[in-house]
Amino acid sequence: MARKDFSDEFKAEAVNLVLEQGYTVTKAAKALGIGETALRRWLGHRQAKVQPGPGDLVSLTPDQRRIRDLERQVAQLERERDILKKFHGLLRQGTRSQYEVIEQAEKVWPVAVVCRTLGMPRSSYYAWKARQGQPRAQREALVDQVKLIHEASGESYGSRRMSQEMRRRGHAVGRHQARGLMQEAQIAVRRARKHYYSKGGKSSAIAPNRLNRQFAVAQPNRVWAGDVTFIGTQQGWLYLAVVIDLFSRRVVGWAYSASADTQLVVRALRLALSSRRPAEGLMFHSDQGSQYASLAFQAVLHDEGITPSMSRAGNCWDNAVVERFFCSLKGERIRDRTYRDRAEARADITDYVLFFYNQQRLHSATLNMPPAEYEDLKVEAA
Missing domain, CATH: 1.10.10 (Arc Repressor Mutant, subunit A)
Structure with missing residues (x-):
């Protein structure tokens, strides 16, 4: 099998998960569908200077780097404070042991971060967790x-x-x-508010609706769909563009920006192309948003040999898979949360997309399996 050539942006996203968000190499590599050896190599090759983010146009000055480092230190201290607060709060509720508290806390923070904050070896926690593996009848x-x-x-x-x-x-x-x-257990589903959408019908002059709501796709990397949504933060709007493989409903490309411009959707698509390396014949479906209708985005599709498809005007049902993903994201994770800034929102949403939605969340369209597990099953069976 030919070796994949990943883009610099994809490598930066992978390294960021480990160095800035505290995930283990194993967990990050699994979420991104790459080998641990490659990820460790990228970590080793990372330059000492702070690299500009995808939306930066120039390198940071020394003063900007110092400010950025201080902001990261403050964010880390705030996260450690939140962990300690939750840890002691759960202990006061009568939880049986510290290990069980960590098990609950890891649903919010990476285990490495929790254990480091509490001064507890991860090996001790994992050893305890292994002993709890047998099903209990009580x-x-x-x-x-x-x-x-x-x-x-x-x-x-x-x-x-x-x-x-x-x-x-x-x-x-x-x-x-x-x-x-x-x-x-005195728990119930927290329902998200329902949205009602228009049923528009005008076709795009740029590309017809080739997908025509045929969302059941038999092979990976044959039909991708994309869209853009926005998330409120105290710093301002954060825009998120995603690319979803309709075969497994897996999010294969994503990008963030403070503005919903064409470069946002181009970066999401290029990240997906770098990660997946699809063969010829790929179709990309979107709505008629200005980002997707732009000459720049259409030129990328043409250069990559990708066939465009566009929903009818105002008809969200033509792109229902991506709309449903955004509904799940906002209803299950964002909901009533208040993000201090775009960086905090980006970290939380990335955790949802890569580690919960792709790896854990059951999906009815994929035999009630998480998207990543469904892909692995189908690849092994092929």
């Missing part, structure tokens, strides 16, 4: 599992997906029993 243990799943899913799993996740974890729990366990 009802109390099942209730505890339901609570953990409820928290990890962002309070978004109903009885159907709760029972599916319990069975994936080795517990023979049906939907009705899952509902009873949830009632016993």
